[in-house]
Amino acid sequence: MSRYLNWYLLSEMMKNEARLRMRRTSTLVAMLVVVAITWLMIPDPASGNTLIAVGGARVVYNSVCLALGSSLLSSLLFGLAGFYLVRGRMQEDIRSGAGAVMASMPVSNRQFIFGRWLGGVAYLCFMVLVFLLTVLVLHLLRGEGPIQLGIYLQSYALVLLPACFFAASMALLCESFAPLMGKSGDVLYFFIWTTQIGAPVSMMNGGTSAGWNPAFLFDFSATGTAMSRFHQVLASNHFSLGIADFNHALAPVTLSEGFWSADMIFARLLCLAVAMLPLLPAIFLFHRFSPDKVKSASVKKSWSPLRLLNRLVRPLAACSHPLFALSARLPGLPGQIVAELALTIATSPVVVIGIAVVMLLGSALGQAELSALVMVGVACWGIQIADLSVRDFQSGSEDLSEVVHGGRRYRYLRQLCAGYVAGLLLFFPVIMRWSVSDSGRALALVTGLFALSAAASFLGRLTRTARTFLALFLFGLYIATQARTVAVLDVVGFNGVATTGTMAGQMLLGIVLCTFVMFYERTSEK
Numbered sequence: 110m111s112r113y114l115n116w117y118l119l120s121e122m123m124k125n126e127a128r129l130r131m132r133r134t135s136t137l138v139a140m141l142v143v144v145a146i147t148w149l150m151i152p153d154p155a156s157g158n159t160l161i162a163v164g165g166a167r168v169v170y171n172s173v174c175l176a177l178g179s180s181l182l183s184s185l186l187f188g189l190a191g192f193y194l195v196r197g198r199m200q201e202d203i204r205s206g207a208g209a210v211m212a213s214m215p216v217s218n219r220q221f222i223f224g225r226w227l228g229g230v231a232y233l234c235f236m237v238l239v240f241l242l243t244v245l246v247l248h249l250l251r252g253e254g255p256i257q258l259g260i261y262l263q264s265y266a267l268v269l270l271p272a273c274f275f276a277a278s279m280a281l282l283c284e285s286f287a288p289l290m291g292k293s294g295d296v297l298y299f300f301i302w303t304t305q306i307g308a309p310v311s312m313m314n315g316g317t318s319a320g321w322n323p324a325f326l327f328d329f330s331a332t333g334t335a336m337s338r339f340h341q342v343l344a345s346n347h348f349s350l351g352i353a354d355f356n357h358a359l360a361p362v363t364l365s366e367g368f369w370s371a372d373m374i375f376a377r378l379l380c381l382a383v384a385m386l387p388l389l390p391a392i393f394l395f396h397r398f399s400p401d402k403v404k405s406a407s408v409k410k411s412w413s414p415l416r417l418l419n420r421l422v423r424p425l426a427a428c429s430h431p432l433f434a435l436s437a438r439l440p441g442l443p444g445q446i447v448a449e450l451a452l453t454i455a456t457s458p459v460v461v462i463g464i465a466v467v468m469l470l471g472s473a474l475g476q477a478e479l480s481a482l483v484m485v486g487v488a489c490w491g492i493q494i495a496d497l498s499v500r501d502f503q504s505g506s507e508d509l510s511e512v513v514h515g516g517r518r519y520r521y522l523r524q525l526c527a528g529y530v531a532g533l534l535l536f537f538p539v540i541m542r543w544s545v546s547d548s549g550r551a552l553a554l555v556t557g558l559f560a561l562s563a564a565a566s567f568l569g570r571l572t573r574t575a576r577t578f579l580a581l582f583l584f585g586l587y588i589a590t591q592a593r594t595v596a597v598l599d600v601v602g603f604n605g606v607a608t609t610g611t612m613a614g615q616m617l618l619g620i621v622l623c624t625f626v627m628f629y630e631r632t633s634e635k
Contacts, residue, residue, distance in 0.1 A: 168364055494565050
């Protein structure tokens with residue numbers, strides 16, 4: 110009876126977690142983004158690009174190719190974005206007061222953490238199902254050969270399940286340990302994610318390129334495992350995954366149905382078990398909504414390196430005083446924008462150091478080093494502005510801010526403009542220098558900052574969480590650093606391949622997002 114009750118509690122917790130996450134607006138946004146990314150990642154061979162190329166020849170779009178290529182590419186997305194999509198439930202329980210009720214439930218820490226993990230995995234599997242259905246539609250349109258559902262299910266299970274397991278496990282670990290519940294956990298996971306992608310590939314390049322490798326156990330994205338298997342099957346190290354060029358004169362290559370060997374399947378199963386290991390420290394570190402752990406951490410936050418740095422440079426918060434005085438003198442929207450910037454500096458004075466360092470380096474570095482500076486600077490800027498549109502909601506002052514002149518519409522505009530102005534100020538020396546040496550890059554940086562600011566405000570207002578934008582932003586930034594020749598990914602110009610069309614498109618996207626939210630806020634005003 111006790112064993113039956115335990116399984117019943119786990120199943121109910123899993124279903125409740127999945128339902129709560131699927132009801133969020135961020136789920137709808139994530140689904141639309143998944144569908145859009147699916148259509149972009151599988152190009153039509155008639156366009157001159159292919160999903161997988163081997164030795165300059167394209168791989169035939171049969172079920173093996175589409176299943177393998179789409180699952181490998183999507184493992185990068187689900188491995189990163191899945192973490193941010195699963196996170197946030199415990200913080201919401203603390204904010205709403207539901208955590209105190211849950212803490213009194215006759216459920217052990219192990220059952221509670223595992224139940225929430227199952228719900229997070231079920232939610233990510235639902236998103237994977239949406240992705241799979243989209244790929245099957247693309248197979249009907251661009252595929253060569255019949256749809257073999259068994260091959261799709263095999264590849265998706267072997268590639269995506271470890272990525273989803275690891276993302277959900279790390280999300281629960283960060284949620285269970287009070288010092289990692291905030292932005293520190295978000296940033297930490299991004300570095301862990303990038304490391305676990307590159308490490309298996311680097312280890313294999315340093316040793317054998319085929320056969321068993323201990324790095325397979327930590328290859329949650331399956332990138333290294335697939336590279337090793339490609340070498341075994343095709344006897345070639347020259348292959349490309351993604352939007353790859355191919356030589357039309359070469360005969361297409363066909364992948365056989367037996368791509369996954371028994372040892373590779375065993376390696377993926379072991380990787381699946383390793384992906385669950387973060388649950389063990391999560392069970393022992395779980396705060397169980399204890400006020401002495403959660404509330405004290407949220408007030409003091411001395412554990413966070415960023416918070417510690419902010420405390421050390423607290424005198425720099427005085428730089429916000431002139432801005433507050435200026436905002437009181439400026440009428441209407443300009444004064445509110447300056448006030449938002451002043452509030453950002455007052456709450457996070459380390460921003461002053463960041464702006465000073467980037468502006469100094471932007472003036473002193475050579476032209477060749479400016480691209481790397483923009484890439485790092487944009488990453489820091491994006492992480493900082495992700496919270497702008499949800500700051501009022503998280504602090505419980507949203508209703509108060511609505512009585513300010515302009516109401517909700519001005520609130521959205523001032524948050525968008527504050528993020529944009531901060532970006533322009535940060536990269537002002539780079540924009541000036543690029544406007545002389547490479548005007549295209551300067552224009553890409555100006556339009557890209559606007560589009561990203563609009564996206565951050567749009568997603569934050571729509572989903573009431575900063576993590577939706579943060580997940581997509583960090584994922585897109587990583588992809589842009591890998592696909593340096595794709596113009597549409599060069600949003601801020603650090604790759605130097607942005608075109609007039611892509612710049613016009615991202616400017617139009619920012620205007621559309623801004624218009625949509627303005628209309629939404631106007632219709633929802635009381």
